Amino acid sequence: MSHFLSRRAALGRLGATAFAVATPPLLAQGPWPQKPIRIVVPFAAGVSPDVVTRIISEPLGRALGQPIVIDNRAGAAGIIGAEVAAKSPADGYTLFMTVNSIMGINPNVYVKLPYDTFRDFAPVTQVALVPYVLITGPNQPDKSLKDLLARAMTKPGSVDYGSLGVGSGPHVVMEMMCNMAGIRMVHVPYKGSPLADVMAGQMPLAFEPATTAVPLIKSGKLRALAVTSKQRSPSLPDVPAVAELLPGYDGDGWQGFYVPVGTPPDIIARFNAEIVKVLRVPEVQRKLVELGLQPVGNSVEEFAKLSRQEFDKWGKIAKANNIRIDS
CATH class of the missing domain: 3.40.190.150 (Bordetella uptake gene, domain 1)
Incomplete structure (x- = not known):
């Protein structure tokens, strides 16, 4: 019996020693971060x-x-x-x-x-x-968001718009606007950006991130109809927010x-x-x-x-x- 107890004590000491050896590296890892x-x-x-x-x-x-x-x-x-x-x-x-x-x-x-x-x-x-800007070509008929909504209301399904693809940000923010306005427009999904076609007048409308839209608007290559923010954008102070016509809109x-x-x-x-x-x-x-x-x-x-x-x-x-x- 005494032999068994001494053996168990020895194993206990060995375990404690092993734990003591294993512990310092964990404690020595130091404060985060230690690498890129x-x-x-x-x-x-x-x-x-x-x-x-x-x-x-x-x-x-x-x-x-x-x-x-x-x-x-x-x-x-x-x-x-x-x-x-x-x-x-x-x-x-x-x-x-x-x-x-x-x-x-x-x-x-x-x-x-x-x-x-x-x-x-x-x-x-x-x-x-990241505000989106509702853009149209400089030769397109709509001079304002009010004009666009009125035209789409008068002739449901007669207005096309492009987007980055099904389920993309520009797609869903446009559908939210249409839902809130009670209108229906025709979605044309692109594999890339419809921006070039909007500038060329081949696609009437699109929502484009402000990052790329603002410089083109200021250079006259695009016309801005609205922004998706709750208020007007400091970059485009003369362009109304969609929420001014559709209260509660935030895209x-x-x-x-x-x-x-x-x-x-x-x-x-x-x-x-x-x-x-x-x-x-x-x-x-x-x-x-x-x-x-x-x-x-x-x-x-x-x-x-x-x-x-x-x-x-x-x-x-x-x-x-x-x-x-x-x-």
């Missing part, structure tokens, strides 16, 4: 979310004391990049720069997706609002940061604090405003609430207009 941080961007270099990420990444890297690596994963309406981000380790070394269409529209439109907005991601902060897109779900809350809080600080820097704000964006930078809780509201809003629009993609 990757930002997954589900668009090609040069597209608005990528440009915004590059504006933010340099000061963010300085604040965190680590380099920021931008990982562009473009394609499939943002689905490729979203899947990459969703399957990344939740260790605080992956940020996902995304947009409302990927988080709020795709899940309500695509029958099958390799990611889930709420199961796979945790919100960090909304970076900016702005947005950009924001998420992390893989399971990322430690203290890391999410640090990301939020540092990104919001960067978004308050006057030079950063100036650059975003020049791109036609409206800087935001809200709390984790506010962004979480917005994410759910946007998801529900676009879900209703998709259902009301039978917008579904089976592939």
Whole structure:
């Protein structure tokens, strides 16, 4: 019996020694971050979310004391990049720069997706609002949104509009406007942007992000009929908001940061604090405003609430207009 007890004591001491040896490396990992941080961007270099990420990444890297690596994963309406981000380790070394269409529209439109907005991601902060501008060619008949709505009301189905494709942001914001106005227009989905055809007069209308629309409007190549923001845009003060004719309309897109779900809350809080600080820097704000964006930078809780509201809003629009993609 005494031999058994001494053996058990020896094994206990061995276990304690092994634990003591194993513990120091865990404790010695030190404060986060200790290596470069990757930002997954589900668009090609040069597209608005990528440009915004590059504006933010340099000061963010300085604040965190680590380099920021931008990982562009473009394609499939943002689905490729979203899947990459969703399957990344939740260790605080992956940020996902995304947009409302990927988080709020795709899940309500695509029958099958390799990611889930709420199961796979945790919100960090909304970076900016991205107003859309309702554009038409300079030789088109409509001089105002009021003219357009009146024409579409008089002849239902006689007005065509182009978009980036079925379920895209420009598609659903146009359908929301039509629903609220009680009109019906004909959707012409493009595989790319309809912008060139609108400028050429071959497509009457489209909603285009302010980033690309504003310079073309100011140069006279396009006419602006309205903006999707709740109020008029500082970039286009003479162009009315859709909400001026259709109270309650709010069709702005947005950009924001998420992390893989399971990322430690203290890391999410640090990301939020540092990104919001960067978004308050006057030079950063100036650059975003020049791109036609409206800087935001809200709390984790506010962004979480917005994410759910946007998801529900676009879900209703998709259902009301039978917008579904089976592939």
